[in-house]
Amino acid sequence: MAEFKASLSGAAPAPQLDAPLAALWWAAKGASKGGWDEAHKIVQDEPTADAAWVHAYLHRVEGDLGNAGYWYRKAGQPVAKDSAESEWERIASALLGSGSA
Template sequence: MADFKASLSRAAPAPGLDAPLAALWWAAKGNWHEAHKIAQDQDTADSAWVHAYLHRVEGDAANAGYWYRQAGKPVATGSLETEWERMVSALLGSGNA
């Protein structure tokens, strides 16, 4: 997690970073559009989870709910920061780094 957060000082995510983590990287940098493009171009449960988070960031609860269902995840209710941390930690822990 520390390395991932430290990489946010760079201009782009690390080469070879899996799409869901790359999308979360761009989201942390404030580039919602790039993050969304990456998430929506993938057809995995992890990308659907990130897609849900991004629509939650956007304030579109209905669309977020759809993507949480696609990911098989409960709709998040905590802070966006807490959800981002939980997602990055889970994705890093599952060998997606």
């Protein structure tokens, strides 16, 4: 997790990251730096549950809760009730296989 967070200071995610992690990396950059759009492009056509979870997170951050709910169901994840920051940490931990931040 520390290495992943440290990579956020770079200009692009590491090339070995899979699509859901790359999208999460871009999401951390924020909408003002084009991160949301780039993240959404990456996961919108990915068929995996992990990509659907990141997709749900993105729509939650955007404020489109109906669309987010659809993607949480596709991901097999409960609708997040905690802060967006906490959810980002939880998703990153799960995708990195570290269990917790």
